[in-house]
Amino acid sequence: MKKELIVVLDFGGQYNQLIARRVRDLNVYAEVIPYTVPFSELKAMNPKGIIFTGGPNSVYLESSPHYAAEVLEAGIPILGICYGAQLMAYMKGGKIAHAPVGEYGRTEIAIRKPQSRLWKEIPQESVCWMSHTDFISEVPAGFEVTASTVGCPCAAMENDELRLYAVQFHPEVSHTTFGTALLKNFLFEICRCVGDWKMDDFVEETVVSLRERIGGHPVVLGLSGGVDSSVAAALLSRAIGKQLTCVFVDHGLMRKGEGDFVERTFTSLFDMNFVRINAADQFFFRLKGLIDPEDKRKAIGEEFYRVFWDNVRENHENGFFAQGTIYPDFIESGSGHAQTIKTHHNEVKKPKDIRFLGVIEPLCLLFKDEVRRVGLQLGLPEDLVWRQPFPGPGLGVRVIGEVTAERVAILQEADAVLRDEMKKSGYERETAQFFAILPGVRTVGVMGDHRTYAEQIAIRAVTTDDFMTADWAKVPYDLLGRISNRIINEVDQVNRVVYDITSKPPGTVEWE
Numbered sequence: 319m320k321k322e323l324i325v326v327l328d329f330g331g332q333y334n335q336l337i338a339r340r341v342r343d344l345n346v347y348a349e350v351i352p353y354t355v356p357f358s359e360l361k362a363m364n365p366k367g368i369i370f371t372g373g374p375n376s377v378y379l380e381s382s383p384h385y386a387a388e389v390l391e392a393g394i395p396i397l398g399i400c401y402g403a404q405l406m407a408y409m410k411g412g413k414i415a416h417a418p419v420g421e422y423g424r425t426e427i428a429i430r431k432p433q434s435r436l437w438k439e440i441p442q443e444s445v446c447w448m449s450h451t452d453f454i455s456e457v458p459a460g461f462e463v464t465a466s467t468v469g470c471p472c473a474a475m476e477n478d479e480l481r482l483y484a485v486q487f488h489p490e491v492s493h494t495t496f497g498t499a500l501l502k503n504f505l506f507e508i509c510r511c512v513g514d515w516k517m518d519d520f521v522e523e524t525v526v527s528l529r530e531r532i533g534g535h536p537v538v539l540g541l542s543g544g545v546d547s548s549v550a551a552a553l554l555s556r557a558i559g560k561q562l563t564c565v566f567v568d569h570g571l572m573r574k575g576e577g578d579f580v581e582r583t584f585t586s587l588f589d590m591n592f593v594r595i596n597a598a599d600q601f602f603f604r605l606k607g608l609i610d611p612e613d614k615r616k617a618i619g620e621e622f623y624r625v626f627w628d629n630v631r632e633n634h635e636n637g638f639f640a641q642g643t644i645y646p647d648f649i650e651s652g653s654g655h656a657q658t659i660k661t662h663h664n665e666v667k668k669p670k671d672i673r674f675l676g677v678i679e680p681l682c683l684l685f686k687d688e689v690r691r692v693g694l695q696l697g698l699p700e701d702l703v704w705r706q707p708f709p710g711p712g713l714g715v716r717v718i719g720e721v722t723a724e725r726v727a728i729l730q731e732a733d734a735v736l737r738d739e740m741k742k743s744g745y746e747r748e749t750a751q752f753f754a755i756l757p758g759v760r761t762v763g764v765m766g767d768h769r770t771y772a773e774q775i776a777i778r779a780v781t782t783d784d785f786m787t788a789d790w791a792k793v794p795y796d797l798l799g800r801i802s803n804r805i806i807n808e809v810d811q812v813n814r815v816v817y818d819i820t821s822k823p824p825g826t827v828e829w830e
């Protein structure tokens with residue numbers, strides 16, 4: 319069944335993915351489309367409405383992204399945000415000026431046209447989030463100002479007859495207190511959406527379409543134990559049961575007990591063929607003597623590629639190949655390089671000699687939080703659905719220096735203590751990611767009456783929204799104290815624990 323669609327026309331602003339997510343949270347399906355897509359194609363998608371996003375530029379620059387003028391004449395409701403608002407004004411003959419001082423952050427805003435459909439039931443005076451220097455200095459003919467701030471005489475404008483609306487601020491950002499209400503008005507009062515994007519429907523409809531596409535053929539999926547591939551596996555299992563084979567390569571660099579947990583989950587809760595390849599010895603052999611982080615990453619990547627594809631070549635060729643690609647993998651937020659968007663769609667890194675009937679990516683339209691909701695609905699355990707990001711090379715990049723089975727075992731034990739304490743204290747969800755590192759620097763200590771010369775463990779915990787930047791988490795001292803005591807008491811060969819207080823930048827989240 320065809321869903322209602324809102325097109326988020328991407329002019330390169332940093333919040334573009336967020337706009338689509340907010341719209342979807344209101345049960346209307348939204349897609350981010352680069353501004354390079356011709357209007358004829360966009361129209362053929364039959365959107366209920368279009369949102370012009372922000373962008374980093376001034377509309378008068380020749381290099382700035384513009385769009386075909388017909389878009390404003392097509393009778394499709396449009397909401398312009400920030401740069402998108404200025405672009406709409408410019409295209410309709412209004413004027414844009416450069417303010418001597420920009421408006422950034424929380425800003426008080428007053429409504430000038432309370433009867434506007436876009437501003438329905440929004441308080442007369444409120445707070446919005448601004449981020450601009452250019453502003454609409456002259457409203458185009460036929461438009462009226464619907465809201466203003468002290469620094470911005472036209473904080474919002476509209477031509478209700480043409481169904482064109484524009485706001486200088488960012489309704490998608492949570493600091494705009496009425497942002498959701500405004501988007502809701504746009505979707506339901508103006509675009510006349512009914513809100514037919516629901517996760518339960520998504521599961522049922524995807525199961526039906528997967529069955530149709532796959533028929534009686536086999537499907538193979540590479541399962542890493544991460545959220546995306548796990549949810550893809552659960553969804554495919556619901557659709558085709560034993561026609562699905564999940565291949566899980568255990569490289570011996572997972573956290574303590576994780577390989578067994580993944581195996582237990584998929585063999586006991588789901589109907590499928592589950593293949594676990596215990597390849598730790600091969601990986602450790604390959605890693606022997608390697609110290610440089612890039613050499614280690616490369617070795618692990620190549621070994622993984624070899625082990626996985628050898629298995630597929632032998633046992634699973636000629637069916638479909640499935641992977642857990644999700645929507646943000648396709649679109650680059652804040653791109654400003656819209657032409658690179660979606661290029662890796664359907665691009666599978668696989669040896670040339672392996673043939674498949676096709677590639678299946680059942681989650682390719684979903685954002686991460688939607689993927690999690692689907693996972694929970696399919697009965698995946700919370701621990702798996704809320705799993706923190708884990709680097710592909712696993713503990714290989716958290717054991718600094720040479721990676722050996724013995725050193726990985728030390729780190730696994732320390733990391734298990736850390737996880738246990740973070741969970742017990744309820745502090746787990748306060749951080750975006752936390753883990754232990756084995757720096758490989760021995761230090762002197764004293765235990766009982768003995769001098770020790772042993773390993774140290776570093777603890778890293780960060781808060782972040784997007785992992786592009788991060789702050790070190792202010793984990794309470796008493797909790798850090800308990801973690802330190804337990805690691806030193808319970809993990810052989812460790813006599814010191816340190817806490818990493820570096821933000822990103824300048825540090826990265828991982829140590830290698």
Ligand code: XMP
Pocket residue numbers: 707708709710711751785822825826827828829
């Ligand atoms: P950095 O260290 O770059 O990490 O600040 C940012 C986020 O990415 C994760 N990370 C990886 N994930 N393969 C992955 O799938 C990798 O090679 C990799 N390296 C880092 C890291 O855990 C953090 O969440």
